[in-house]
Amino acid sequence: MSAVKRVYRFEEGNCDMGTLLGGKGANLAEMTRLGLPIPPGFTLTTEVCRAFHQAGGQLTDDIFAEICAALKVLETSKQTFFGDEDNPLLVSVRSGSVSSMPGMMDTILNLGLNDFTIQGLAKQTGNEGFAYDCYRRFIQMFGEIVLGIPALHFDKHLEQLKEQKGRENDQEVTAEEWKQLVLRYHWLVEEQSGKAFPQDVYVQLRMAVCAVLRSWNNTRAKVYRKLYQIPDEQGTAVNVQAMVFGNKGDNCGTGVLFTRNPSSGAKELYGEYLINAQGEDVVAGVRTPRSLSELGEEMPEVYAELSRVAGQLEQHYRDMQDVEFTVENGKLFLLQTRSGKRTAQAAVNIAVALVEEGLITKQEAVSRIEAGHLDQLLHRSIEGPEGLRVIAAGLPASPGAATGAVVLDADTAEEWAKAGTRTILVSSETSPEDIHGILAAEGVLTSRGGMTSHAAVVARGMGKPCICGCDGLAIDREQGTITLGEHTLRQGDVISLDGTSGQVYLGSVSLSDPVVSPGLLKLLQYADEFRELSIYTNADTPADAAKAREWGAEGIGLCRTEHMFFSDTRLPIVQAMILAETKEERIHQLGKILPMQQSDFEEMFRVMHGLPVTIRLLDPPLHEFLPNLEQIVEQYRAAVAEGSDKEEVQRLKRLMAKVRSLQESNPMLGLRGCRLGLMFPEIYDMQIEAIFRAAATVVRERLEVRPEIMIPLVGHPDELKAMRALVDEVASQVLSEEMKHFKYRVGTMIEVPRAAIVADAIAEHADFFSFGTNDLTQMTFGYSRDDAEGKFLNGYLEKRVLQDNPFQVLDEEGVGVLIQWAVDKGKARKFFLKTGLCGEHGGDMRSISFCQQIGLDYVSCSPYRIPYARISAAKAALIWPRRKQAFASLPEESPSL
Numbered sequence: 001m002s003a004v005k006r007v008y009r010f011e012e013g014n015c016d017m018g019t020l021l022g023g024k025g026a027n028l029a030e031m032t033r034l035g036l037p038i039p040p041g042f043t044l045t046t047e048v049c050r051a052f053h054q055a056g057g058q059l060t061d062d063i064f065a066e067i068c069a070a071l072k073v074l075e076t077s078k079q080t081f082f083g084d085e086d087n088p089l090l091v092s093v094r095s096g097s098v099s100s101m102p103g104m105m106d107t108i109l110n111l112g113l114n115d116f117t118i119q120g121l122a123k124q125t126g127n128e129g130f131a132y133d134c135y136r137r138f139i140q141m142f143g144e145i146v147l148g149i150p151a152l153h154f155d156k157h158l159e160q161l162k163e164q165k166g167r168e169n170d171q172e173v174t175a176e177e178w179k180q181l182v183l184r185y186h187w188l189v190e191e192q193s194g195k196a197f198p199q200d201v202y203v204q205l206r207m208a209v210c211a212v213l214r215s216w217n218n219t220r221a222k223v224y225r226k227l228y229q230i231p232d233e234q235g236t237a238v239n240v241q242a243m244v245f246g247n248k249g250d251n252c253g254t255g256v257l258f259t260r261n262p263s264s265g266a267k268e269l270y271g272e273y274l275i276n277a278q279g280e281d282v283v284a285g286v287r288t289p290r291s292l293s294e295l296g297e298e299m300p301e302v303y304a305e306l307s308r309v310a311g312q313l314e315q316h317y318r319d320m321q322d323v324e325f326t327v328e329n330g331k332l333f334l335l336q337t338r339s340g341k342r343t344a345q346a347a348v349n350i351a352v353a354l355v356e357e358g359l360i361t362k363q364e365a366v367s368r369i370e371a372g373h374l375d376q377l378l379h380r381s382i383e384g385p386e387g388l389r390v391i392a393a394g395l396p397a398s399p400g401a402a403t404g405a406v407v408l409d410a411d412t413a414e415e416w417a418k419a420g421t422r423t424i425l426v427s428s429e430t431s432p433e434d435i436h437g438i439l440a441a442e443g444v445l446t447s448r449g450g451m452t453s454h455a456a457v458v459a460r461g462m463g464k465p466c467i468c469g470c471d472g473l474a475i476d477r478e479q480g481t482i483t484l485g486e487h488t489l490r491q492g493d494v495i496s497l498d499g500t501s502g503q504v505y506l507g508s509v510s511l512s513d514p515v516v517s518p519g520l521l522k523l524l525q526y527a528d529e530f531r532e533l534s535i536y537t538n539a540d541t542p543a544d545a546a547k548a549r550e551w552g553a554e555g556i557g558l559c560r561t562e563h564m565f566f567s568d569t570r571l572p573i574v575q576a577m578i579l580a581e582t583k584e585e586r587i588h589q590l591g592k593i594l595p596m597q598q599s600d601f602e603e604m605f606r607v608m609h610g611l612p613v614t615i616r617l618l619d620p621p622l623h624e625f626l627p628n629l630e631q632i633v634e635q636y637r638a639a640v641a642e643g644s645d646k647e648e649v650q651r652l653k654r655l656m657a658k659v660r661s662l663q664e665s666n667p668m669l670g671l672r673g674c675r676l677g678l679m680f681p682e683i684y685d686m687q688i689e690a691i692f693r694a695a696a697t698v699v700r701e702r703l704e705v706r707p708e709i710m711i712p713l714v715g716h717p718d719e720l721k722a723m724r725a726l727v728d729e730v731a732s733q734v735l736s737e738e739m740k741h742f743k744y745r746v747g748t749m750i751e752v753p754r755a756a757i758v759a760d761a762i763a764e765h766a767d768f769f770s771f772g773t774n775d776l777t778q779m780t781f782g783y784s785r786d787d788a789e790g791k792f793l794n795g796y797l798e799k800r801v802l803q804d805n806p807f808q809v810l811d812e813e814g815v816g817v818l819i820q821w822a823v824d825k826g827k828a829r830k831f832f833l834k835t836g837l838c839g840e841h842g843g844d845m846r847s848i849s850f851c852q853q854i855g856l857d858y859v860s861c862s863p864y865r866i867p868y869a870r871i872s873a874a875k876a877a878l879i880w881p882r883r884k885q886a887f888a889s890l891p892e893e894s895p896s897l
Helices: 015-033 046-054 061-078 117-125 128-145 151-165 175-193 201-217 219-227 279-284 292-298 300-317 344-356 362-368 373-377 410-418 432-440 454-462 518-530 542-551 571-578 583-607 629-641 646-662 674-679 681-700 717-734 753-757 759-763 773-781 785-791 793-798 815-829 845-854 863-879
Strands: 007-009 041-044 091-097 107-111 236-242 253-258 270-275 321-328 331-339 390-393 395-398 401-407 423-427 443-446 466-468 473-476 481-484 487-490 494-498 503-506 534-538 556-560 612-616 706-711 745-750 768-771 834-837 858-861
Touching (some): 007 015, 007 061, 015 041, 015 046, 015 091, 015 300, 041 061, 046 201, 061 236, 091 201, 107 128, 128 151, 128 175, 128 201, 151 175, 201 219, 253 292, 292 300, 300 321, 300 331, 344 362, 344 518, 362 863, 373 863, 401 443, 410 432, 423 432, 423 473, 443 494, 454 466, 466 494, 518 863, 534 542, 534 863, 542 583, 556 858, 571 583, 583 612, 583 681, 629 646, 674 717, 681 706, 681 717, 706 717, 706 768, 745 753, 745 815, 753 759, 753 773, 759 768, 759 815, 768 815, 773 785, 815 845, 845 858, 858 863
Parallel strands (some): 401 423, 443 466, 534 858, 556 612, 612 706, 706 745, 745 768, 768 834, 834 858
Antiparallel strands (some): 041 236, 091 107, 321 331, 395 466, 473 481, 481 487
């Protein structure tokens, strides 16, 4: 036997051993240590899982010997014996990963039953019907999970039996009828697998352990790990535990309990249970369960003990718990506790409540908000639902609202989503195999299941609206239709869900943006006490800036001026400017644009009173503003064919020639950014003049203005030197004597790798560096983002060539090194150089953590990502604290005019 311990009895572990025993095993050990009613058992460590997969899916004899030794101890504690025909010990074999992965891996119950021990179970309980019900469940579970026989084969036999015997539900099936089904199942297993169902209970155990270990790498588990960034090498533990039965009769039951409401965070017992059922029945959605509050009337003593235990567990773990329990002959047993999955709103409310109750600190509250919580928190809702037509209703299992086309299976949901169609996944119930469809859909609607069914738990975790147990829903898969109340709909017809109320609407609805809750405001206040990064916003319009201020933006880190030109009234003037044949004509058209730009800047300065406003001068290739060349060619040919006016024909001919002259082989690397300013300085001249005119106007209103002018796409210090000279020259012309001390900054967006390499030289002419990580990632990898994401990037992620999409999570090893170089070189030359990040990575938690570690001053993100960024920055500061750099108090490099 190996000297390394690989099997731990529950008495030997504790909650600090989660990495080794998995979350479930560590908590079972902890609850055993606390003296709670836990069926005895033992745990195979995560090291066993890693060894199993490294050995090609083989469980070695020495490990199985340790399992058998632990089983002997279990027999002694239970005074029942594995494989004994008179007094059999039955066990469950459950997965238990380090990170919670509900429903993603496999469980086998009632293991240890065979044609002989079934007689002993019947004698033990005096209930032959119960015994054979357990046996048929075990054969089906074993057949599906261990032998790979599709569930539909078993289900078909069960439905046929119930139909033949006139049984409405499982509870009405007699012992003799279960015996008949067991015989059919034996025949089915042999037909499908080529071998008889194993009668040796030790063979059953070994095969079951192997199957649970294999489930670590099943498809749904891989999808879940990828979705929640759970490392593949983490592995799962396996828990072997003595069975307790909730399906012995009407004084038995099984259920799931949350110590607080997982949707709202309210401090109340929340959950569901089923009388005379096994544990899988509740979460599988096979029967619609009853509210836990009814248990207080039906089994008051059990409910009272459950309430006491729930409070003890929450106090002990200092967090809301998700508890699975079974009642056997009126006695309560706990099968599992874990930190409960919750909606983002509940996560915030629970964190704040636990602080106010003195159970956790503010730092812990901030740290507990998971990466996806604030993505989900800002749920949309239905605007004015009063006049809408409700066609069905169910249980409000996950909040939020969604509109989409009906799809009846997960594969279709994924396929249609890839084609750009928003969908609602409609099913009788979902299973773990449907996770890719739930991920792809806008929302989920099921006819069966309750608030703790698979669909509810997974949808809540993803922030998707979900309605379960919709009684008015009938599904006909063969016809591809569903019936909701009086309405029959086909796949592709549009419905809407309100997961907060549980109501289903016919057709599409208007959805409104969410508002900040008091709980979130308080949590954000906590976060602001600890974070060191400032949080700016990317805003291109005054409306964007106003929304960003509502969310707590401390400035504008990126205003993309090109986005101000695409309205119907402005675009023709911009096109006329680009098509101008002479500089004089171009300046004339720019004169029309100037007041528009000035008006925009004035309003943005007013909205951001006293806060920095970083304005990037025009960046994209000019041809992006022009009509499509193919359309112009068609118009020209039509005009010639129809004998149109000569002036119109000549105009189209000139337009065609001009567009062709502006076309580039690789426009993203062509005439754009500062190159445009150097070749056509009058364009940048107009924008700079608009900025300073706007600043002067707003300053006269006694408001503080802090403009920061960003020169894009600089790769050589002389480019920035020339553009800075232009800014200073225009400023001196526009600003009056009364504003000679007005301060402004001039800087650049570092988005060309060369700029990072020569950052010390560029810093000579810069007051700030802003890292445009979208383009910097494209240029560093040599990927065109649109082409990469559309053609090969998903394949790279699936093949693990890349661990993350570099356009979503900052590539620290490549792009990150360039940013670090630029920061170090720039601040070595100019210690008060302001540095920040304004690409989409500014709203990503891991990327924000990187910015904290390397000493950036701020990150900038879209307005709706600001709460997320505030929390992320606080979490990063708690892990990697550094001296707070208040750059606003440092010397200005801008001239005093």
